[in-house]
Amino acid sequence: MSLRVTVVGVGMVGERIISILRERSFPMEWPPRVCATRERTEMLDGEKFHVEKTGENCFRNADIVFFAGKEGAKGASIQWGAKAQEAGAICVDNGSDFRLDAKIPLVIPEVNPEAIRPQTRFIASPNCSTIQLVMVLHPLHQAARIHRVVVSTYQSVSGWGVKAHEELLSQMPQALKSLDNIGFDPLVLARPIAFNYLPHIDKFTENGYTKEEMKMVLETQKIMGNESIKISATTVRVPVLVGHGESINIETKSKLSPAEARQILSNSPGIAVLDELNKDNPRHDPLERTYPDAFNIRKPQYRDMVLVGRIREDPTIENGLNLWCVADNLRKGAALNVVQIGELLIKRGIVRP
Template sequence: MEAKSRYNVAIVGATGAVGQKMIEMLEMVEFPIEELRPLASKRSVGKLIQYSGRNITIQEATPEAFEGIDIALFSAGGSISKQLANEAVERGAVVVDNTSAFRMNDEVPLVVPEVNREALRNHKGIIANPNCSTIQMVGALEPVRQKYGLNRVIVSTYQSVSGSGLDAVEELKDQSQAMLDGTTVNTEIMPVKSEPKHYPIAFNALPQIDTFEDNHYTFEEMKMINETKKIMEAPELSVAATCVRLPFFYSHAESVYIEIDDDQVTVPQMQGTIKEGQGVVLEDDIMNQGYPTPLSAEGKLEIFVGRVRKDLDVQNGFHLWVVSDNLLKGAAWNSVQIAQTLIEMTTEQ
């Protein structure tokens, strides 16, 4: 990417849950934008979005729509990224893709800037933004890995419906009201819109996020496992995941068990190390019932960590509770951070 004073930025999927947050984040950091070009499917063409007090008309996401674009943030589903990301690159854009389309591609850096910023230098036009539940976990664990080594991770997630998009947010609202009223509960979206069966998510828990793989894990679980190893450049790291969808709107929480290399670490030392992590906030004051929750993390950019405990049997084992806003650090904010870092690197060169 060429160094410029202002950039032409496209948002692909501008009307979606993440796309909207991307625009908010760009505005918040006063991203050096020459032209903001919101792109979406035909259905949304002509709609207006607000940016810096101006109305901007949504255009159709076609190959030609990327002419003149410097940076394209994609969040419109894996199939759109597969269709259009290379078209954008061919027209000179750098793509930051928030879908799973290219994440495990060896030629595509998978980046959480606080963890593996340097991986960005090797991009060939496309950079992948990791899965939401992966980002907050690796962000919390990176300071621990750096200081004590890390050899094992077992995570059980508590994930909000907004990870499935705005339809899922509406479904949770509608189902909740119907259950409170004792009227008919419609199930059309959760756990996975394209799957044959749908179950209520209101006042329930669904141990399925994304489709099942042959090995009995869901694709979401495999994303957490594979992406964590790639981002941390630790193929030998043992990672296990169980991913569960829950009836709240925003933020994901994670119960994370880790084993580190050092078996002499105390809880205060572990807390201190987490606290020093970039973009990480330690919120662990049990004397005053202090710990993060999905509601407390909503709308914030950081990764919050609480409930730090030493395993009672395994000397090098620790338990953590990690919470972050899945649409922000888990998606839009991490994508914008990647774009900011790319610009910084362009200026450095």
């Protein structure tokens, strides 16, 4: 017997969930049931799908429901999460609505699989920028105890969803002609994003930080089970289609050299270190090193990895490291993480194919 899977939401993340379920031969009946705000036929990952309007029908007989709809009162998991559980399904949610709920595990399988208990029926997947940060912090914390992190992000437009992806694509031809009067939808991104950068992701909060910045702080502390780790975040939207970059400054209790950090991260699951001498570079720079960028994650060997480079000592503090990390926000930052959670549920016998 194989599992019955429902995917709610067929935008940037929902479509990736469908392709990753197929790529990883998830033990399920094919096709999954797919649901969104309205019924239609749609090509998803190269296959024609009947998309249902989300309703109780979508959860009947489902073993696992992957939520990739929008958040808030009219969002998918708030509207339908309880109904899916009543119907007997285990829910795995990409959205932020339940991430900080003390009763709901917030899980990155490589980091805190133990947060899922045999009786767990609803699991939250962290924010995309949090996932790649914690993937890097966790092994370094185990080795040298982190007590402070300063992170600045360079986040692609697809992190907002399909509408922001379309905004950048539609603004580029206009921007190439003139940077004046670029048409944009202020309800998607507050200003034009073509040839620009916006330190404004999600809403502002009373303390002056944005919700995206506070997600990085609070989610990281919850996943790492350590509220004493101090985290300061600045999150910035950049005109990249897919792939988030993060500049991370880390202060540890005990000393960790860049070479030790490279070694630890190279041996950590889901991480690839791209940080070695780049000999024979056309600039004849004998000290130039390799590093990850948004194009690396297009390569099959890297698309599911968190890539780390530019690992160096921060000489301005006692035990400090600087590094740069890149990951596909749609895959490890969202769809891959939830499918891995599904695999974990099977491995633990919490759902049985």
